[in-house]
Amino acid sequence: MRDMLIERVRLAHEAPLVDLLIQDGRIAQIEPAGLTDDAAAVREDGAGALVLPGMVDAHCHVDKTLWGRGWVPHSAGPVLEDRIANGERGRAQLGLPSRDGIRALLEQMTAAGTTLARTHTDVDPDIGLRGLELVATVAEELAEVIDVEQVAFPQGGLLTRPGTAELLESALRQGLVGCLGGIDPAALERDSVRHLDLIFGLAESYGARLDIHLHERGTLGAHTMELIIERVLRHGLEGRVAISHGVALVEVDRAHSERISQGLAEARISLLTATVYNTPVLPVAELRGRGVNIGAGNDGVRDLWGPYGNGDMLDRTFHLAYRNGFRTDEQIAAAFDVAVSGGAVALGREPARIEPGAPADLFLIDAASIGEAVAARPPRRLVLKRGRAVARHGSPVRAS
Amino acid sequence: MRDMLIERVRLAHEAPLVDLLIQDGRIAQIEPAGLTDDAAAVREDGAGALVLPGMVDAHCHVDKTLWGRGWVPHSAGPVLEDRIANGERGRAQLGLPSRDGIRALLEQMTAAGTTLARTHTDVDPDIGLRGLELVATVAEELAEVIDVEQVAFPQGGLLTRPGTAELLESALRQGLVGCLGGIDPAALERDSVRHLDLIFGLAESYGARLDIHLHERGTLGAHTMELIIERVLRHGLEGRVAISHGVALVEVDRAHSERISQGLAEARISLLTATVYNTPVLPVAELRGRGVNIGAGNDGVRDLWGPYGNGDMLDRTFHLAYRNGFRTDEQIAAAFDVAVSGGAVALGREPARIEPGAPADLFLIDAASIGEAVAARPPRRLVLKRGRAVARHGSPVRAS
Structure with missing residues (x-):
């Protein structure tokens, strides 16, 4: 790959124009505009655009997407169980998971500036490991475009769906995934201790990370969070566990919420939010401020769970900032940092940074x-992505 | 204006292709595609797009906007009073209200499919009636592009800002506006009865409509709603009064909320929401379902109150639908109807419709x-707008 010189860009509001020299997939130099001399480099005119680090979609479901095909009107009933049932029913009918859909969505995410994604892939006795294998195949095809990490996800439950636990273990044993999912141990699975002990046991045995979907509300969800914190400390899994959604934290009284936040910070459990x-x-x-790491993700994008979404992490950052009431540049930058550093930390990766030596995972925006x-x-x-132009003007660049 | 034949469009999902013949600013005919014969008409290829009725931005503040200029970082403190003070301070500094800004925003709203807007224009002893006059001038320039209705709005209070009531009355007397605003009669004005009696008195004297900003929360806001309902019935102003925001309705207990809803329905008071x-x-x-009419508006668009917004009523409809948890096409269509019929009814206008004889206020969307x-x-x-092409592909068409 030839070196690239990105000319005339800014690192911050009203900052002077600089040039970025990209070599071997990394940011090699950042110099005042016009000073860098690399005649061999491909030149890109940044035209005064802002340079920002590549974003992390820390919670998505690319295996479920209907992205890239015609409109499919939403058909599920109003509660979580309806959506799970509808998802499984519609899956076969609509040919999900779809290789084309997964690829189209991952490319769209990339085109919006996402350079790393964690996706939860359904595992159950009907679909077996097919979803994981399919996403792995597409991720491999796009390996130079985006980093994709899969979670083996028991969407329909693992206690309530016999055979699922064995499949999850098989996925770990085969090395298909390094992260295991869980879901509503009380509300859906009806036995929080058994569900959690099972996934924590597997995580310890296989050296896996955990990312647990927790839609449970109020004091129930807060109690499940306590059970998770206890197990992270007991199994020594600090820094390796995330709770996705976790809205219960907002619903209990302030003292309770502060106590749980302390526990999350101590156990270095990340919260991953979609703000949907x-x-x-x-x-x-x-x-x-209390030391809890937060990342963000798009969650479902145009799938049987809901018709919304476009895979754009700046859109998701907007929802997070907007609903937090953030209006100043400093506040909005904190929300953006959630979608960059927060997500990377949750996934145990180095956050993208615009500085010499860092991998050139970045985007230009007007x-x-x-x-x-x-x-x-x-x-x-x-x-x-690693110094390679993967998208221009909102559209993926096809490998030549 | 020559007739226009819009070819090959759809009126609904999977409906057959039709042609729309536009004559004298109205929809003259809707026929199966290819059957209409008007050789004289300008032809537009709809390419299978959906045709939808023009939307109503029933609550905006175009006089405040910074639209069309470079980024102005947000600078206000966190509470309502900070924003009012910041708005008045920054106004002079930034040259607000700005003729260019008002025009740029109204054109942008139009380009997104809005054909009717109600905008609240600040009136206070500092600015006098200058804002109203400026918005009226720009609205007159754009009379063929969008219908604009102004509200004379005492943003900083009318009891707390002596001289404001006289200005409002003067605006009504001069016929500058046909709608009078009010704001938080208890929380900001500190005397709800006096504030409301004053504006209801003016409304009755001048045959004006009322549109009252009500940010008051919980039982306080609910009580103010009761005071408004009582006055609408007493003054015989049914169907001529709107409450903007009115979130208190969601915060009181169910029985109370139902009682107020009944009152709103009986007094035909519209609720105008921005869902910000x-x-x-x-x-x-x-x-x-309880018979309360709801309209929607963008509220502030990139102004000293907040950096967000783009004037697009489909965006605003998205927020309303999304936060209502609407996922089926039927539910989302109800939210869209809020932004079309709901707004028109609130403003006492005929809602836009795609049917022969209706004014050709409409847009095509892929x-x-x-x-x-x-x-x-x-x-x-x-x-x-009235049969004239005012925007294409998201950009205003300049009058030739």
Whole structure:
């Protein structure tokens, strides 16, 4: 790959123009505009755009998506169990998981500036490990475009669906995944201790991470969080466990919420939020102030669970910032950092940074500041993954 | 104006292709595609797009906008009073209200498919009637592009800002406005009865409509709603009064909320919602089921109150639908109807309709259904106001 010189870009609002020299997939130099001399490099005119680090979609479900095909009107009933049942029914009918859909969505995510994604892939006795294998195949095809990490996810339950636990273990044993999912141990699985002991046991045996879907509300969800914190400390899994959603934290009284936050910080459990629909919003400033790491993800994108979404992490950052009532540039930048550093930390990766030596996972956007980028969300001018141009003006660049 | 034949469009998901013949600013004929014969007409290829009625932005503040200029980082403190003070301080500094800004925003709203807007214009002893006059001038320039109705709005209070009431009366007397605003009669004005009696008195004297900003929360806001309902019935102003925001309705207990809803329905008071930030969301299906009319608006767009917004009523419809948890096409269509019929009814206008004889206020969008239009919000292919093409592909058409 030839070196790339990105000319005339800004690192912050009203900062002077700089050039970025990209070599061997990394940011090699950042110099005042016009000073860098590398005649061999491919030149890109940044035209004053802002450069931002590649974002992390820390919670999505690419195996479920209907992205890239015609409109499918939503058909599920109103509660979680309806959606699980509808998802399984519709799956066969609509040819899900779909290789084309997974690829189209991952490319769309990339085109919006996401350079790393964690996706939860359904595992159950009907689908077996097919979903995991299919996503792995597409991820391999796109290995130079986006880093994809899979979670083996028991969407329909693992106690309530006999055979699922064995499949999950098989996925871990084969090395198909390094992260195991869980779901509503009380509300769906009806036995929180057994569900949690099972997945924590597997995580310890296989050296896996855990990412637990927790839709449980109020004091029930808060209690499940306590059970998770206890097990992280007991199994020595600090820094390796995430709770996705976890809105219960917002619903219990302040003293209770503070006590749980302390536990999350101590056990280094990340919270991963999608901030969808009208679900309670995690208070970003407060939780980060208490030392709790937060990442963000798009969750479902146009699937049998809901018709919304487009895979754009700046859109998701907007929802997080907007519903947190963030208006100043500094506040909005904190929400953006959730979608960059927060997600990376949750996944145990190095956060993307715009500095010499860092991998060139970044994007250019026509905005004056992160505040404007999040408020206006124009198409990304250019997206680089490890120094390679993977998208331009909101559209994927096909490998030549 | 020459007749226009819009060829090959759809009126609903999977409906057959039709042609729309536009004559004298109205929809003259809707026929199966290919059958209409008007050789003289300008032809527009709809390319299978969906045709939808023009939307109503029933609550905005175009006089405050910074739209069309470079990024202005947000600078206000966190509470309402900070924002009012910041708005007045920053106004002079930034040259607000700005003729260019008002025009740019109204054109942008039009380009997104809005054909009628109600905008609240600040009136206070500092600015006098200058804002109203400026907005009136721009609205006059854009008279063929969008219908604009102004509210004379005492943003800083009218009891707490002596001289404001006289200005409002003067605006009514001069015929500058046909609608009078009010604001938080208890929380801001400190005397709800006096505030309301004053504006209801003016409304009755001048035959004006009323549109009252009500940010008051919980039981306080609910009590103010009761005071408003009583006065609408007493003054015989049924169908001529709107409450903007009115989130208190969601915060009181169910029996209380139902009682107030009944009162709103009886007094034909419309609720106008912007569904911004994390404010409680009005339950659309429930309120409409109880006979309460609801309209929607963008509220502030990139101004000293907040950096967000783009004037797109499909975006606003998305927020309303999304936070109501609407997922089926039928539910999302109800939210869209809020932004069309709901707004028109609140303003005492005929709702836009796609049927022969109706004014040709409409837009074309590349979507299969209203559900997809709201979920994906692609640029509007073509927008017509009274049969005239006012925007194409998301950009205003300048008058030739």
